[in-house]
Amino acid sequence: MSEHAEASAHTGTFAVKRGLADMLRGGVIMDVVTAEQAKIAEDAGAVSVMALERVPADIRRDGGVARMSDPALIGAIQEAVTIPVMAKARIGHFAEAQVLQALAVDYIDESEVLTPADEAHHIDKWPFTVPFVCGATNLGEALRRISEGAAMIRSKGEAGTGNVVEAVRHLRSILGDIRRLTQADSAERYGWAKELGAPIGLVQEVAETGRLPVPLFCAGGLATPADVSLVMQLGAEAVFVGSGIFKSEDPARRARAIVEAAAHFEDADHVAKVSRGLGEAMRGEELSALSERLADRGW
Amino acid sequence: MTIGVLALQGDVREHLGALAELGVGARRLRTPADLAGIDGVILPGGESTTLSLLLASSGLFDPLAAAIGAGLPTFGTCAGLVLLAQDVRGGRPDQRGFGVLDCRVLRNGYGRQSESFEATIEVSASLGASAMPAVFIRAPLIESVGTDVEVLGWAETPRDGTRRPVICRQGNVLASAFHPELTGDRRLHRYFVGLVASSELETPEDPVAALAR
Numbered sequence: 001m002s003e004h005a006e007a008s009a010h011t012g013t014f015a016v017k018r019g020l021a022d023m024l025r026g027g028v029i030m031d032v033v034t035a036e037q038a039k040i041a042e043d044a045g046a047v048s049v050m051a052l053e054r055v056p057a058d059i060r061r062d063g064g065v066a067r068m069s070d071p072a073l074i075g076a077i078q079e080a081v082t083i084p085v086m087a088k089a090r091i092g093h094f095a096e097a098q099v100l101q102a103l104a105v106d107y108i109d110e111s112e113v114l115t116p117a118d119e120a121h122h123i124d125k126w127p128f129t130v131p132f133v134c135g136a137t138n139l140g141e142a143l144r145r146i147s148e149g150a151a152m153i154r155s156k157g158e159a160g161t162g163n164v165v166e167a168v169r170h171l172r173s174i175l176g177d178i179r180r181l182t183q184a185d186s187a188e189r190y191g192w193a194k195e196l197g198a199p200i201g202l203v204q205e206v207a208e209t210g211r212l213p214v215p216l217f218c219a220g221g222l223a224t225p226a227d228v229s230l231v232m233q234l235g236a237e238a239v240f241v242g243s244g245i246f247k248s249e250d251p252a253r254r255a256r257a258i259v260e261a262a263a264h265f266e267d268a269d270h271v272a273k274v275s276r277g278l279g280e281a282m283r284g285e286e287l288s289a290l291s292e293r294l295a296d297r298g299w
Numbered sequence: 300m301t302i303g304v305l306a307l308q309g310d311v312r313e314h315l316g317a318l319a320e321l322g323v324g325a326r327r328l329r330t331p332a333d334l335a336g337i338d339g340v341i342l343p344g345g346e347s348t349t350l351s352l353l354l355a356s357s358g359l360f361d362p363l364a365a366a367i368g369a370g371l372p373t374f375g376t377c378a379g380l381v382l383l384a385q386d387v388r389g390g391r392p393d394q395r396g397f398g399v400l401d402c403r404v405l406r407n408g409y410g411r412q413s414e415s416f417e418a419t420i421e422v423s424a425s426l427g428a429s430a431m432p433a434v435f436i437r438a439p440l441i442e443s444v445g446t447d448v449e450v451l452g453w454a455e456t457p458r459d460g461t462r463r464p465v466i467c468r469q470g471n472v473l474a475s476a477f478h479p480e481l482t483g484d485r486r487l488h489r490y491f492v493g494l495v496a497s498s499e500l501e502t503p504e505d506p507v508a509a510l511a512r
Binding site: 008009010011012013015016019020022023024025026027042044045046047048082083084101104105106107129130131259260262263264267 | 306307308309310311312313329344345346348349352353356357377378389390391406407410411412413414415416417418434435436437455457478481482
């Protein structure tokens with residue numbers, strides 16, 4: 001087949017990396033700590049699961065250093081479900097990311113929920129075949145992560161709190177700045193690049209398209225179907241729900257309801273219907289009661 | 300002409316954008332009421348397990364299955380192919396599909412995301428013959444097709460070098476294992492729009508419209 005020699009396949013291209021993020025849009029990615037939870041998540045309609053040893057609420061409670069999960073746990077979860085499996089590496093810990101790539105996870109979350117391994121540098125994500133998602137609290141942070149090769153951005157929120165207020169703040173910051181940037185003239189864009197600490201090329205792209213060059217998802221503190229509807233109406237394209245599901249009274253039911261809310265986020269009647277009688281949500285935390293903000297990790 | 304794009308989950312916006320580029324009217328499908336007056340339907344890429352659940356809970360599954368069964372032109376990409384295939388391996392046992400395309404697919408048959416790939420693929424003369432760029436994301440592998448299925452595109456499987464069908468058509472049902480909506484090549488969408496147009500001419504459901512012609 002020498003005449004088809006040009007038809008060789010390319011893995012790990014940016015189109016392939018962001019393509020998977022595109023396929024997850026409108027869906028719910030759920031934190032799970034066991035293969036059984038992963039099955040519950042898939043049964044409920046999750047588009048993907050995040051394989052963890054502890055959900056953020058427990059990481060927050062237990063303290064200590066939070067690291068990449070045991071490969072045996074990740075493997076068990078990969079075996080249990082047919083949907084994509086994500087896993088977290090510490091910020092800057094490229095060796096953990098290499099291990100996760102060797103395990104063939106579908107997405108790597110370079111996450112502030114784990115204890116950072118590098119106080120100045122994030123992972124150079126371009127050499128990897130497996131795509132990365134990174135958290136961001138503002139537009140500059142989002143564009144720096146994209147310049148390092150992230151193929152999906154999630155607003156950070158404050159993980160493990162069951163409190164949506166930070167997710168809203170970060171989303172509004174990112175999307176509000178995008179809206180303002182589209183109004184800037186060509187000279188002002190250079191000022192924006194300096195202000196944001198982001199590459200001018202990406203700033204120009206956002207100014208022209210009115211959106212990030214990769215999908216923008218929302219994470220951190222979502223606990224109810226209405227929370228999901230809120231952040232998706234604000235402009236999030238999909239949601240990560242961590243402690244909010246498996247720290248609630250009836251995880252299977254809540255998971256299902258949250259999937260429905262993501263699919264029908266603009267239909268208040270539908271959100272009302274699926275919100276009925278879900279049992280207690282996770283208890284949640286006032287932000288002022290926290291000793292440490294995970295969202296402050298990352299630079 | 301109005302084409303409905305199933306909008307419960309997945310890359311809906313790219314399909315709407317492709318149809319807009321071709322100047323075709325489009326509508327998001329989320330509830331059974333959205334089906335009224337559509338001339339064709341697109342099942343986008345996404346997670347087929349999620350789509351299958353949401354199709355059932357939204358009440359769209361049964362009316363859509365009836366319409367597709369009655370000949371409503373339908374185009375499925377990736378997860379959409381899984382929803383259309385008669386025989387799905389590697390899915391969930393409770394996963395429901397429309398089962399109108401006589402082929403056997405293996406879900407995620409090309410492997411996990413690390414094996415997702417871009418390639419230029421061969422297409423038939425009806426699609427213009429020249430190579431088409433294609434993005435495969437955890438794509439379903441078409442293992443075999445029935446005799447009534449016309450294969451319109453082929454690609455080499457990276458893992459073993461075998462040449463496999465990646466675009467299939469059976470009557471009014473069109474499906475691809477890859478995502479034409481993610482590239483700028485609009486030939487497949489144009490082909491589908493042609494299918495919808497010719498189907499409107501052949502089987503007018505509205506006798507008044509038929510008389511007017």
